[in-house]
Amino acid sequence: MNRIFTSALLVALLMALPAIAGENAAVESFRSVDEDAQALKKEVLALNRDLFVLEEELLFPANTQIAVFVSMDVGEFFRLDSVTLKVDDKEVANYLYTEREAEALLKGGVHRLYLGNLKTGDHELVAFFTGEGPPARDYRRGATLSFAKNVGAKYLELRISDSERRQQPEFIVEEWE
Amino acid sequence: MPDTHTTTVLPHAARKTSVRRRLALGLIIIAVACCIDEVRAQPSTAPDFALRSLERGNQRLSEYRGDVVVLSFWASWCGDCRRALPELNDLYARHRDAGLVMLGINLDRDAERAREFARVLELDFPVLMDADGVVSRLYAVEQVPRIVVIDRDGVMRHVHDSPDAAGSDVLVEEIVALLGN
Numbered sequence: 001m002n003r004i005f006t007s008a009l010l011v012a013l014l015m016a017l018p019a020i021a022g023e024n025a026a027v028e029s030f031r032s033v034d035e036d037a038q039a040l041k042k043e044v045l046a047l048n049r050d051l052f053v054l055e056e057e058l059l060f061p062a063n064t065q066i067a068v069f070v071s072m073d074v075g076e077f078f079r080l081d082s083v084t085l086k087v088d089d090k091e092v093a094n095y096l097y098t099e100r101e102a103e104a105l106l107k108g109g110v111h112r113l114y115l116g117n118l119k120t121g122d123h124e125l126v127a128f129f130t131g132e133g134p135p136a137r138d139y140r141r142g143a144t145l146s147f148a149k150n151v152g153a154k155y156l157e158l159r160i161s162d163s164e165r166r167q168q169p170e171f172i173v174e175e176w177e
Numbered sequence: 178m179p180d181t182h183t184t185t186v187l188p189h190a191a192r193k194t195s196v197r198r199r200l201a202l203g204l205i206i207i208a209v210a211c212c213i214d215e216v217r218a219q220p221s222t223a224p225d226f227a228l229r230s231l232e233r234g235n236q237r238l239s240e241y242r243g244d245v246v247v248l249s250f251w252a253s254w255c256g257d258c259r260r261a262l263p264e265l266n267d268l269y270a271r272h273r274d275a276g277l278v279m280l281g282i283n284l285d286r287d288a289e290r291a292r293e294f295a296r297v298l299e300l301d302f303p304v305l306m307d308a309d310g311v312v313s314r315l316y317a318v319e320q321v322p323r324i325v326v327i328d329r330d331g332v333m334r335h336v337h338d339s340p341d342a343a344g345s346d347v348l349v350e351e352i353v354a355l356l357g358n
Contacts, residue, residue, distance in 0.1 A: 096227040
């Protein structure tokens with residue numbers, strides 16, 4: 001009797017083993033698939049970043065690249081509405097700033113307004129700033145910069161700052177060295 | 178007189194090849210057509226834009242990502258728009274607390290005309306001026322009123338060109354379904 005019982009128990013155990021092993025295998029398999037999916041996702045994100053960088057390098061190669069940035073320093077005397085940019089008398093950018101974007105600039109953010117290509121030589125940039133100036137009136141000012149484009153990327157900054165001495169906003173265009 | 182008209186007859190193998198080529202070309206054309214239909218049927222991301230509003234500063238569509246947005250293209254010279262806008266205003270009032278954003282995009286060249294129109298109709302939602310038609314072209318607006326419904330992920334889900342859409346149950350159901358997601 002004992003032998004029959006023992007044999008039956010062994011058979012039952014042997015039959016259960018594949019099921020247990022199968023369940024463990026399923027869990028392991030799921031874990032492995034999840035890890036693979038995470039690894040794949042990381043690869044896709046890295047590839048996406050590389051493609052973006054490559055696209056910028058192809059469309060705007062360093063030797064002809066020009067980038068124009070906008071920044072704001074304080075902002076008591078001017079509330080920015082929009083900036084229009086002309087290079088060599090041709091309008092290349094026109095950007096409307098929302099309240100949130102203007103806040104971001106006031107908090108130290110820098111906005112890349114324009115990215116383009118220019119051949120080497122002398123060029124002129126004119127920026128028009130529209131907004132609300134003192135005393136709560138519509139305000140439109142321009143700033144001009146003549147610059148030489150050499151081989152290599154050119155970075156220009158349009159900076160809006162408050163002039164306490166003049167109690168008015170100042171608009172400066174300068175080159176990054 | 179000898180017959181000068183000659184007819185070229187292709188050998189049997191060449192004819193078979195020619196038929197196969199035409200068949201293959203036909204299949205390719207059908208496959209491409211199906212793909213085009215497939216692409217057209219895919220919902221697409223709503224093109225981003227920024228416009229000046231009559232009262233509330235500049236508005237950028239992408240800043241409303243996370244909300245359900247209804248764009249309503251209209252003009253003061255459009256009779257159907259005069260009927261549709263109050264309906265949309267009611268819809269906005271009922272669902273704004275649930276996260277519905279409504280942006281009226283006006284196509285008039287004269288902002289004062291649009292402002293007066295909005296005042297008379299007592300519109301509560303922002304009215305954005307698209308006098309140059311830049312945004313209208315982005316959204317392929319060929320007639321007004323046009324209503325575009327955008328989900329919380331910035332994807333265009335529904336487009337209505339019917340003048341009766343504004344007050345319809347269909348539009349309400351679409352918006353409620355998206356707000357619930």
